[in-house]
Amino acid sequence: MKFLTGNTEKDIKKILTQYENSRSAILPILKVIQEDYGYISDEAIEELSEILGLKQGEIKEVISFYTMLKTSPEGKYHIQICRNVVCYLNGGKQLIEFLEKEYSVKVGSFSKNKKLSLSLVECIGQCEIAPAVQINDDFYGNMNPEKLKKLLTSLD
Numbered sequence: 049m050k051f052l053t054g055n056t057e058k059d060i061k062k063i064l065t066q067y068e069n070s071r072s073a074i075l076p077i078l079k080v081i082q083e084d085y086g087y088i089s090d091e092a093i094e095e096l097s098e099i100l101g102l103k104q105g106e107i108k109e110v111i112s113f114y115t116m117l118k119t120s121p122e123g124k125y126h127i128q129i130c131r132n133v134v135c136y137l138n139g140g141k142q143l144i145e146f147l148e149k150e151y152s153v154k155v156g157s158f159s160k161n162k163k164l165s166l167s168l169v170e171c172i173g174q175c176e177i178a179p180a181v182q183i184n185d186d187f188y189g190n191m192n193p194e195k196l197k198k199l200l201t202s203l204d
């Protein structure tokens with residue numbers, strides 16, 4: 049069964065006309081798929097490999113290189129905690145423990161109400177305000193469990 053349909057299919061065709069070869073078009077196409085579906089599923093990768101004439105592994109390689117590309121669904125608020133040494137040693141570890149305890153959300157998974165999801169990421173370029181957290185597209189720094197709780201409450 050066809051997976052990439054409707055506007056997604058139209059956008060993919062349009063992008064392909066703008067690039068010399070299909071390999072160069074991968075990133076903008078993956079961004080479109082993520083915007084339309086929330087993440088890039090195995091079905092999407094399979095179909096895209098046929099459209100682009102590339103191996104699925106080649107597409108997965110691109111996805112794994114860009115942390116903004118997701119291969120699984122996320123909560124309404126996706127929390128990314130920097131696991132690099134600067135953030136981790138300045139309280140990042142406590143933030144993870146706090147989220148697990150207070151919101152029952154585990155790394156790589158959802159909270160019970162599916163509102164929050166949590167992942168650990170490499171440096172997000174906010175080292176000067178460590179420990180840094182990214183929630184969806186926004187960055188927050190100098191975080192501690194109390195500030196994080198207030199922030200999450202304000203997002204409801």
Ligand code: FES
Pocket residue numbers: 130131132133134135136170171172173174175176178180
């Ligand atoms: S080390 Fe955490 S943002 Fe750079």
